[in-house]
Amino acid sequence: MLEVITYPNPLLRQISKPVEVFDEELHTLLDGMYEVMLVKNGVGISAIQVAKPIRALLICIPDEEGNQHKEDLLEVINPEIIEKDGEIIFSEGCLSVPEFYEDIKRYSRVKVVYQDRFGKKHEITAQDYLAVAFQHEIDHLNGVLFVDKLSIVKRKKFEKGLKQKHKF
Template sequence: MLLEVLHYPNPTLKKRSKEVIRFDHELHTLLDDMYETMIAKDGVGLAAIQVGRDLRALIINLPREDKTQYKEDLLEIVNPKIMHKEGEIFFSEGCLSVPNFYEDVLRFDVIDIEYQDRFGQMCRLQAEGYLAVAIQHEMDHLDGVLFVDRLSIIKRKKFEKEFKRLQKNKR
């Protein structure tokens, strides 16, 4: 089922998500619906809070070289924690909750995370480059942080100006 993606400045997006303690059918349905929603919206990642559920759960499905997203590449990441981080990378980011705005954000280039899968099994993953950036972007959502919150003051003002212009044009 397609879910509604919340858009900036919805205050729910600023909430800190709660740890998942029940790995049940309800969680599985949410993850499945998040995947369907993310694909329908041409996204590569989605956090539960973006669809109004304040749970520490996110999904990521990066496209392969042929620009196609394959479901077998889907990462379902629940209760993630960064265990190690190194290096820096600037990456042009966008967000389903901040449509039509892209900006370079500084992230760690390599991260090691521990997380649980949809069944509660502990997993570990080392990610670098695009995947590391996507994980950090989605993990930020779990703490109520949007990528625009990480912009410099000048870039943030540019975003606010553009956002107000787009809102005005919608009326």
């Protein structure tokens, strides 16, 4: 199983490279990412979180009962937000920043163009939870973490909590 790297691993700050080859190696990576995302109870994961600096991510929003279904899985390669508007405050967490959640301000609607695992182009308009997930995961591809969006006070509190957690 793939391993999720966690903050403050410097790889999380790397800007991911576009995917140019849509082959079996990519498909195997996407399948592995899906497996680790489910095991870790994530709704999204980007390739950089498993130490692969390519522009690939997965999103699978759970249903009302909290269950995720493979048919709802979005495999998103080389995404680009082409429209954004509205505003939403959403409590976010991250597989790479375990056990930390905070309210983050995001756009409430985004339009994203991307490719699937075969290189076919798609366009999707996402609202609310899905829009937040897209922005969170695309941020990862650009070396940005949701904790970067915290106010200075909340960021200091986060860093202090992290230091205390890692003391023996």
